[in-house]
Amino acid sequence: MKDMTPEGYTTEDGRKIGGVVMEMKNISLRFGGVVAIKDISFDIRQGEIRAIIGPNGAGKSSMLNVISGFYHPQEGEIWYQGKLRPPMKPYEVAQQGIARTFQNIALFEGMTVLDNVMTGRIRQMKAGLFAQAIWKGKAEREEVENRAVVEKVIDFLEIQHIRKTPVSRLPYGLKKRVELARALAAEPSILLLDEPMAGMNVEEKEDMSRFILDVNDEFGTTIALIEHDMGVVMDLSDRVVVMDYGRKIGDGTPDEVRNNQDVIDAYLGVAHD
Amino acid sequence: MFYREAGDFKTSYTDDSQTFPIRFDRYRYYAVLIVAFAVIPFVINDYWVNAVLLPFLIYSIAAIGLNILVGYCGQVSLGTGGFMAVGAYAVYKLMTAFPEISIFIHVILAGGITAGVGVLFGLPSLRIKGFYLAVATLAAQFFLVWLFNRVPWFYNYSASGQISAPERTILGVPITGAQTAPWAAYLFCLVFVVACAIIARNLTRGMAGRKWMAIRDMDIAAEIIGVNPLKAKLSAFAVSSFFVGISGALFFAVYLGAVEVGEVFGINKSFLVLFMVIIGGLGSIFGSFAGAAFLVLLPVLLKNTLVGGLGWPTDLAAHLEFMIVGALIVIFLIAEPHGLAQLWRVAKEKLRLWPFPH
Numbered sequence: 001m002k003d004m005t006p007e008g009y010t011t012e013d014g015r016k017i018g019g020v021v022m023e024m025k026n027i028s029l030r031f032g033g034v035v036a037i038k039d040i041s042f043d044i045r046q047g048e049i050r051a052i053i054g055p056n057g058a059g060k061s062s063m064l065n066v067i068s069g070f071y072h073p074q075e076g077e078i079w080y081q082g083k084l085r086p087p088m089k090p091y092e093v094a095q096q097g098i099a100r101t102f103q104n105i106a107l108f109e110g111m112t113v114l115d116n117v118m119t120g121r122i123r124q125m126k127a128g129l130f131a132q133a134i135w136k137g138k139a140e141r142e143e144v145e146n147r148a149v150v151e152k153v154i155d156f157l158e159i160q161h162i163r164k165t166p167v168s169r170l171p172y173g174l175k176k177r178v179e180l181a182r183a184l185a186a187e188p189s190i191l192l193l194d195e196p197m198a199g200m201n202v203e204e205k206e207d208m209s210r211f212i213l214d215v216n217d218e219f220g221t222t223i224a225l226i227e228h229d230m231g232v233v234m235d236l237s238d239r240v241v242v243m244d245y246g247r248k249i250g251d252g253t254p255d256e257v258r259n260n261q262d263v264i265d266a267y268l269g270v271a272h273d
Numbered sequence: 274m275f276y277r278e279a280g281d282f283k284t285s286y287t288d289d290s291q292t293f294p295i296r297f298d299r300y301r302y303y304a305v306l307i308v309a310f311a312v313i314p315f316v317i318n319d320y321w322v323n324a325v326l327l328p329f330l331i332y333s334i335a336a337i338g339l340n341i342l343v344g345y346c347g348q349v350s351l352g353t354g355g356f357m358a359v360g361a362y363a364v365y366k367l368m369t370a371f372p373e374i375s376i377f378i379h380v381i382l383a384g385g386i387t388a389g390v391g392v393l394f395g396l397p398s399l400r401i402k403g404f405y406l407a408v409a410t411l412a413a414q415f416f417l418v419w420l421f422n423r424v425p426w427f428y429n430y431s432a433s434g435q436i437s438a439p440e441r442t443i444l445g446v447p448i449t450g451a452q453t454a455p456w457a458a459y460l461f462c463l464v465f466v467v468a469c470a471i472i473a474r475n476l477t478r479g480m481a482g483r484k485w486m487a488i489r490d491m492d493i494a495a496e497i498i499g500v501n502p503l504k505a506k507l508s509a510f511a512v513s514s515f516f517v518g519i520s521g522a523l524f525f526a527v528y529l530g531a532v533e534v535g536e537v538f539g540i541n542k543s544f545l546v547l548f549m550v551i552i553g554g555l556g557s558i559f560g561s562f563a564g565a566a567f568l569v570l571l572p573v574l575l576k577n578t579l580v581g582g583l584g585w586p587t588d589l590a591a592h593l594e595f596m597i598v599g600a601l602i603v604i605f606l607i608a609e610p611h612g613l614a615q616l617w618r619v620a621k622e623k624l625r626l627w628p629f630p631h
Contacts, residue, residue, distance in 0.1 A: 089496070090497050091496045091498075091499050091500055091501050094496075094497060094498055100497060102494070106491055106493065106494035107490075107491075108486060108487050108491060108494065108495075109490050109491075110486060110490050110556065111483070111486050111487075115486070118483055119484070119487050120498060121480075122480065122484070122499040122500060125480045127480065129508060129512070132475060132476055132480065134475065135475040135479065139479060139480075140287070142480075143286070143479060143480075144286045148286065183498075186499070
């Protein structure tokens with residue numbers, strides 16, 4: 001592994017990666033007798049694109065669900081921004097600035113694209129019920145200010161033309177993009193992407209890859225993603241965690257991981273004798 | 274031809290997120306308001322107010338309230354009748370306990386009290402959903418009616434067990450009681466309807482409404498983007514019950530004047546308001562008005578044509594009315610499950626392109 005100081009490191013293409021934002025220490029997650037995650041530790045650094053890969057059933061999504069507060073691990077600690085994180089509900093995690101997308105899209109079908117993306121601004125909009133009821137003062141001001149931020153995200157992801165369309169009418173690829181927009185609108189400190197390219201054709205994958213890189217580049221957003229397309233993962237990410245059967249079998253730059261014997265065995269299979 | 278947004282450019286986000294973005298819509302809205310406030314009070318008589326206008330206005334408030342809960346937040350409630358009863362008894366107790374305070378304030382306070390009761394009965398929604406929640410709210414309906422029947426304190430120990438509204442005035446004009454002029458009762462209710470509609474619209478186009486709709490469409494995703502489900506659901510119950518309470522207070526104090534709780538605020542009332550919301554259109558303020566108008570006007574219309582026009586016996590007409598209204602509801606749900614509001618939207622879409630649809 002490259003020289004990795006506590007302050008961070010510099011990637012090959014010259015991006016500065018900062019210190020550790022989130023650190024998972026010895027996480028274990030069990031569902032009854034089934035062990036989903038076993039003693040996994042890894043960290044996510046400021047500004048990097050961190051991938052979690054592994055064969056089906058390796059526990060990748062469970063890992064993401066642990067980070068976003070859906071599952072509470074039986075053992076282990078999560079350190080976020082230098083503090084030990086107590087067990088939290090998902091909405092509290094979101095309030096801390098961790099946004100995510102889902103493997104199978106979780107948009108609000110009955111609302112327009114604009115409203116969907118606006119929901120991403122919940123953390124920033126604090127006007128009370130009474131202020132909203134009369135639509136004056138803080139409520140109106142917040143609405144306009146946050147709309148401006150949302151419009152920037154809409155612009156960035158090139159979905160201006162469908163701004164007022166109900167989400168239920170959109171094709172799959174666009175829905176994925178709207179979901180990314182909603183997560184981005186939150187201006188998260190960590191963005192979790194659960195298979196952002198699942199079910200897409202090559203062209204849509206290229207678009208999505210470009211958006212992910214641009215987001216990281218322009219906003220400096222820290223991204224942790226799960227993806228099955230190896231080509232995409234190796235091209236996009238700075239560091240990769242490889243999981244298999246709930247254990248961590250590799251961690252490092254794409255090149256290191258590619259040459260790791262355990263990883264090759266996990267993906268290609270190995271003769272047990 | 275006049276109904277289109279071409280040439281009507283929005284230059285600010287405030288303009289773009291207003292209630293009626295299309296200019297023609299806006300003018301029509303002002304026109305309706307002017308007619309409602311400045312023309313109708315001068316031309317109405319007792320029959321129109323009591324048979325058509327008051328029920329329409331008061332049910333509209335109830336329908337808006339229920340629509341916020343069912344249509345926007347996705348929490349099915351069958352307790353509307355019970356919550357209307359809370360509003361009615363609250364306003365009765367306030368009117369008799371503090372006669373010197375304006376009835377206007379009493380009605381609003383009654384809404385507030387109902388909001389509190391609504392939150393209490395909304396607590397199960399944190400654990401249960403859908404039909405099960407509907408059954409839990411049904412318990413609220415029966416419990417509240419039972420409570421108002423059984424505890425004499427609520428009806429001030431009157432011998433009949435009924436509550437009847439004493440005369441109260443605003444600026445010297447009687448609003449409740451036998452001396453009320455039709456126009457005064459009408460205007461009093463109209464003010465509440467307009468205020469409620471504007472508040473409901475503001476809430477639903479802002480962040481509160483987005484939170485409710487997020488819970489309705491996918492509660493897990495709502496939680497993951499930071500919606501606190503407890504607060505969102507309970508605020509929906511509170512706002513919804515506030516409106517329903519106001520409508521109950523008006524229904525008792527201004528419209529009926531005297532109420533026997535089991536008869537007026539029974540389960541039938543819950544269903545009636547729910548039908549209004551479903552027929553009008555879930556998740557639409559306009560739909561609440563349309564549904565209320567439909568279910569208030571249709572029986573009046575049928576009665577007038579069958580009894581007045583064709584000269585049929587009253588009991589026959591009354592039974593036919595049940596069958597026709599029932600059949601219409603079924604037909605409606607099959608043909609247009611999104612209600613009158615959807616029909617209206619489709620009509621407007623067509624109108625935007627008229628007369629050159631291609």
